[in-house]
């Protein structure tokens with residue numbers, strides 16, 4: 383075959399393979415867009431585990447009618463303009479990939495209105511084919527509708543699991559979000575029935591929110607962590623060894639507000655627990671690490687599940703120390719001796 387340039391729709395569908403694994407990835411990308419737009423409340427309506435329908439409505443800043451086609455174009459973003467911006471990026475998104483990718487593998491609609499616009503506007507995209515912008519009434523904010531995910535990519539559709547399983551992935555991701563953004567109201571419905579509501583709260587990182595998301599048992603066994611050194615700041619909760627888990631299902635790590643997985647940090651945590659947990663048991667934790675954005679590269683993974691620390695060893699040591707000290711304190715306390 384001769385070399386040829388792929389058409390845009392196909393490029394987007396290929397990119398979708400990296401960004402859109404399942405309905406939960408769509409919910410993640412769309413809710414992150416809502417948060418980046420300053421939403422105070424996000425409604426998440428789902429049908430059939432999100433496969434049939436995902437509708438995300440927010441009360442954020444909205445999109446100008448003339449910019450709707452750009453919003454669904456590849457590499458178009460309002461969040462960065464230069465490599466320098468990327469160094470200090472404070473938004474969850476920045477790659478300008480999510481909407482075109484999602485719109486290329488679904489029946490997609492975007493409706494939005496900004497505060498000062500006389501009315502809203504809508505744009506539909508069917509399997510990557512972009513329609514025309516049309517006026518549509520809408521309150522301030524944005525609604526994105528994603529129907530029939532992967533209807534045009536049978537190979538992908540085959541990998542979707544049962545409705546319950548897909549819904550479970552969505553709920554798990556929302557739980558992780560509710561922990562780090564208790565200030566935003568999240569309302570979820572599934573097949574027309576309200577299933578979950580996280581109220582917007584004033585207090586960040588309250589024990590009540592921990593109990594609501596991960597259960598009373600965790601909250602009761604939780605030690606609050608607060609540790610700072612070398613420009614690194616760690617807060618959150620770790621569970622006492624008495625509340626250990628059979629699997630790593632309650633391990634939440636956030637870096638500058640972004641939920642991520644990191645082997646090195648996970649290892650530091652395991653090491654801190656090494657003396658106090660039975661072999662094979664897993665610790666439970668919710669850790670928020672904050673540091674200068676210039677010290678961490680967030681552009682490592684298309685779905686942004688991972689970051690790269692410029693000083694991985696320093697961070698490993700810092701996390702280990704913070705947790706080791708907290709856990710040592712409780713052991714001493716249990717023996718009736720003063721903490722270390």
Ligand code: ADP
Nearest residue numbers: 415419453459460475476477478479480481524
């Ligand atoms: P990214 O988030 O990386 O910029 P996306 O493809 O997710 O890329 O979105 C493209 C652009 O569309 C965003 O940069 C933003 O300007 C706009 N946009 C998307 N969703 C929303 C929303 N819910 N509210 C306001 N603007 C949005």
Ligand code: MG
Nearest residue numbers: 411415475480
């Ligand atoms: Mg985005």
